[in-house]
Amino acid sequence: MEYLVLSGPVCTPAEPPSGAFILAAGLTGNGYDAGLFDLSLEFFHQTLDHPEIKTAAVENSVQYLLNMKTGYDPMRHRTAAGSLHKQLKQYSNINSGWKLTFMDITSPEHVHDPSALADRLSNGANPFSQLWEERLEPVLNEIKPKHVLISLAYLSQLASTIDLVSFLKQRGIEPIIGGSLPRSLATTGHGLDALHKVLGTIDLSNGASLIPNQNELGFWDRISWPTLVSSLPYLSAHPVVPFTLSTGCYWRRCLFCPDREMPFVKVPESSYTQFLSSIPNDIIERRPIVHLLDSAIPPKRLRQFLPAAREYGVKFYGFARPSEELTRDGLLEDAAEAGLLMLQLGVEGGSDNLLDRFDKGLRAKESAETIRQAAAAGIRTYLYLLFGLPGETSEHRQATLDLIESNSSDVDFMNLSLFNLPKYCELAQRAEEFEIMMGDYPGNEDVIHLYRPFTCGGISPREEARNFIDKSFLTTPSIREAHLRTPRWFRAAHLAMMKLNGRRDP
Ligand code: SF4
Missing domain, CATH: 3.20.20.70 (Aldolase class I)
Incomplete structure (x- = not known):
């Protein structure tokens, strides 16, 4: 395979991560052998199969979400999703304080501080190492991709992406890192430098830079279904x-x-x-x-x-x-x-x-x-x-x-x-006109912030x-x-x- 796109936990297990999917689809449409490996989906299946999390109620709920093709009943859906989420609370006991929901995974501290997160992951309990060893390594050995791309779209993927990059580099693989989170930090947020320090070079294009003679606009001319490497089902009917x-x-x-x-x-x-x-x-x-x-x-x-x-x-x-x-x-x-x-x-x-x-x-x-x-x-x-x-x-x-x-x-x-309030936007530039008083960020400068604290007329x-x-x-x-x-x-x-x-x- 020419390009393997990886997307780390946590993204919703109900559908493919959109940015990573479109990147793989754009590469496929432009004639490359490209695939998406949704490691977040693998992660959720691995977690829901864990002996301390898996119960009959979990199994029934997963089956309900997978199979209700005629439409979910709102009350039954609430019960199914609630019972899965209740069991995910056990995750903190298994992984010393890391909290997991269907939308996020957070470390006990330093949630948005890339350097501190990297230290914690290399020195403390690491919730991802088993995922890389059991699920990713066999795929890399089998597919032998020429290029590995990592899509970092959400803050909820920050910890896993830091660890994924370190895992790949230890195996001599230099991934190409991009995605909508670094792009947002570059345009309207704060913390791109902090991300650079930990991840190295980051590609801020939408993937068009990978295709010779292609530009950001032409990328959309050819989009085709990519190889989906994971054979596990999304939790969706x-x-x-x-x-x-x-x-x-x-x-x-x-x-x-x-x-x-x-x-x-x-x-x-x-x-x-x-x-x-x-x-x-x-x-x-x-x-x-x-x-x-x-x-x-x-x-x-x-x-x-x-x-x-x-x-x-x-x-x-x-x-x-x-x-x-x-x-x-x-x-x-x-x-x-x-x-x-x-x-x-x-x-x-x-x-x-x-x-x-x-x-x-x-x-x-x-x-x-x-x-x-x-x-x-x-x-x-x-x-x-x-x-x-x-x-x-x-x-x-x-x-x-x-x-x-x-x-x-x-x-x-x-x-x-x-x-x-995004850190950089027209409204932030015209703050005085709107009687907005910018506040200070809590913590140090090397933390990722997408928004700026503010008050208006003192409230x-x-x-x-x-x-x-x-x-x-x-x-x-x-x-x-x-x-x-x-x-x-x-x-x-x-x-x-x-x-x-x-x-x-x-
Ligand atoms: S409608 Fe307004 S807020 Fe929504 S995406 Fe467009 S410009 Fe942004």
């Missing part, structure tokens, strides 16, 4: 397949958005059919669900994707901005008929005035109409709400509550976030928002219902597979 219709964001204006500086690139329509036609038959037979990775699916690209989705019989879900364009000309009805199972809607809030302040380009009225039309077409609605913005008042928060309450019968799931909007969410927002009965229906683990893939009245079957 239908295979979830990452793909994207665009990169960057077509809106690109929100003042605090890290994607604002990235170029917006449309993936050519020819790539849709090339990619979908390359999905192996055994995956197609299991009725795959395409996870559209777009920061915000452009309505025109959505329309263009529908014939390909119909032709290859794939269902799909993804993130979109609620907008008038999305509700025009029966687009949502057509998309639902072509297989759109769920829209993750970046509603953010109910106050036009606050949304305008940050150039969000969203209107509460358009959000309400998008939610209504999506639900009427049988599309699951998963709303993303953002609280704690600089200058947010109780009136702004109340407007959000009113918007959600008045549309609650059409709201299936919710994600509530508290605002974080922390995040604290005020937290109070509101607990005491007013989630105590509103119809809103609480959607909140309780939203599982804590295996978002968003499993949400697209939830069985709900009035929504289309997966």
Whole structure:
């Protein structure tokens, strides 16, 4: 094999890690023999098989998540995911204080300090060494890849990636390291130098640098299904397949958005059919669900994707901005008929005035109409709400509550976030204008930070928002219902597979 892409723990075991998958798919489409080895998936299977973790309840829960093809019942899903998560708590006893969830693994200290983590991993209990020896080494011996690539996409992969690089170097393998975490640190965060110190050279391209005469834009012209090295199943009743219709964001204006500086690139329509036609038959037979990775699916690209989705019989879900364009000309009805199972809607809030302040380009009225039309077409609605913005008042928060309450019968799931201020963004540069006072980072300079502490007019909007969410927002009965229906683990893939009245079957 020419290129083997490795992705370390922890990423969700419900679907392939998107960045690593797309990298391997881009290399494959450009004519290379390339594969993805999802070490996080191997890690979860290894952990759930551990004698101190495996129980009959764990086995039943895994079987439920693997096999419920007609759709998960929200209550049964909650019980299954809850019982798995309860058993994962045993992980701390097995690995001296390391905590494991389906979204993260954390060391007892130095969570975001690469050098301290490297010291701890080389001198103390190491939760990854067994994974490298039992699962990775045999694959390296068998495949003998010419190049090993490591994709570091999330902070939850930081510890394992540090250890993985050290394991490979000890065996004389010089991996090429990249991924969206170092790219984010380079553009809007802090700590790239700290990462360099521990990992060495880092490639900040999207993988195009590996292909002669290729550029960041042309990388998307040819995307094909890569070899998946692990034969273990993802914890999902239908295979979830990452793909994207665009990169960057077509809106690109929100003042605090890290994607604002990235170029917006449309993936050519020819790539849709090339990619979908390359999905192996055994995956197609299991009725795959395409996870559209777009920061915000452009309505025109959505329309263009529908014939390909119909032709290859794939269902799909993804993130979109609620907008008038999305509700025009029966687009949502057509998309639902072509297989759109769920829209993750970046509603953010109910106050036009606050949304305008940050150039969000969203209107509460358009959000309400998008939610209504999506639900009427049988599309699951998963709303993303953002609280704690600089200058947010109780009136702004109340407007959000009113918007959600008045549309609650059409709201299936919710994600509530508290605002974080990226270290470098337009809003941080114009802090004074927004009466933002930057705070200091706790700890030393060599720690990774994606966000900057701040106050606004002497108060922390995040604290005020937290109070509101607990005491007013989630105590509103119809809103609480959607909140309780939203599982804590295996978002968003499993949400697209939830069985709900009035929504289309997966
Ligand atoms: S719509 Fe979302 S991705 Fe696009 S600029 Fe705004 S915050 Fe960023």
